[in-house]
Amino acid sequence: MSINFNDIEPSSGSSGEFELIPENTIARVTLQLEGGSLEIPEFGRGNFFKASQGGGRAKWMPVVFTIKGGDYNGRKVWHRIFVDGDKMSERNVPVAKEIGLRTMRSIIESARNINPDDTTPNAQQARQLNSIEDLNNMELCVKIGIEKGTNGYADRNRLIAPLTPNNAGYISATNFAPASTPQPQQNQNGNVPDWAK
Numbered sequence: 001m002s003i004n005f006n007d008i009e010p011s012s013g014s015s016g017e018f019e020l021i022p023e024n025t026i027a028r029v030t031l032q033l034e035g036g037s038l039e040i041p042e043f044g045r046g047n048f049f050k051a052s053q054g055g056g057r058a059k060w061m062p063v064v065f066t067i068k069g070g071d072y073n074g075r076k077v078w079h080r081i082f083v084d085g086d087k088m089s090e091r092n093v094p095v096a097k098e099i100g101l102r103t104m105r106s107i108i109e110s111a112r113n114i115n116p117d118d119t120t121p122n123a124q125q126a127r128q129l130n131s132i133e134d135l136n137n138m139e140l141c142v143k144i145g146i147e148k149g150t151n152g153y154a155d156r157n158r159l160i161a162p163l164t165p166n167n168a169g170y171i172s173a174t175n176f177a178p179a180s181t182p183q184p185q186q187n188q189n190g191n192v193p194d195w196a197k
Contacts, residue, residue, distance in 0.1 A: 021072050021157050025144045026169040029065035029077070031107065033136045036062060040083065044131020049083065058096065059084035061132065065142055065159065077144055079159040104132075106162040110140035113172050115165045141171045 021027075036050035038059065043049075052058040060080040067075045081103050085096030105127065109116055112126045129135070140162055147158040163170045 020146055020155060021067075021075060021077070021144050023144075023146050024160070025072070026163065026171065027067045027070060027072065027142060027144060028171050028173075029067050029140060029142050031111075031135055031138045031140065032064050032066065033133065034062040034064055034078075043083070044129075044133060046131065046133055048132055051084075057084050057086050057094065058082065060096075060100070063135075068139070075157075077142075077157045077159055103162065104135065106164055107135060107138060107140055109164040110142070110162040110170070111138040113165055113174075117166070139173060141169075143169070 033048050036047055038049040038051050039045065039047050040049050040059065043061075049059050049061050060082045063079050063081060065077045065079065067073055067077075081100045082096035083094075083100045085094045087095045089095050089098055091098075106116075108114070108127055108129070114123050114126055142162050143160040145158050145160040147156055149155045165172065
């Protein structure tokens with residue numbers, strides 16, 4: 001038996017690489033947990049984490065953000081949210097974990113439209129998750145940057161930060177529509193055009 005590739009169109013020779021998303025681009029995204037081989041009980045059940053193989057304490061949750069709408073619709077940005085590491089803070093907590101937990105809080109606040117300063121019972125309740133799996137498929141607003149490549153690797157896009165309602169440029173779910181959907185614009189008389197009615 002043989003598999004015949006003679007009738008397959010040859011490759012155009014294009015590498016298929018995308019141009020990088022420009023530094024400081026703000027976009028609505030959907031977060032997906034990529035999964036791992038490690039369960040950390042304080043974050044609930046499920047293998048959502050990975051650990052370094054080199055003997056260090058580093059542990060992280062790999063996630064991918066998929067852009068919704070706009071010029072970069074469907075593009076992905078990969079990120080690691082660290083939850084353990086060797087360097088300890090003055091509170092005797094791994095610095096990586098403190099940063100990771102702050103990132104997760106910002107993800108929740110971005111997705112649930114909570115101002116970080118809001119201490120009302122509703123806001124406090126909205127910041128609680130049943131397990132880390134609740135982050136999966138959350139829609140939020142992020143700022144994207146560019147990380148310089150090292151050791152022969154090309155530059156790549158990176159997460160700068162999740163944006164919360166108090167941040168300039170924050171796009172809430174209610175103010176968001178994919179770029180393919182025209183937004184109603186009022187004309188000079190203050191009327192909505194016919195196509196938007």
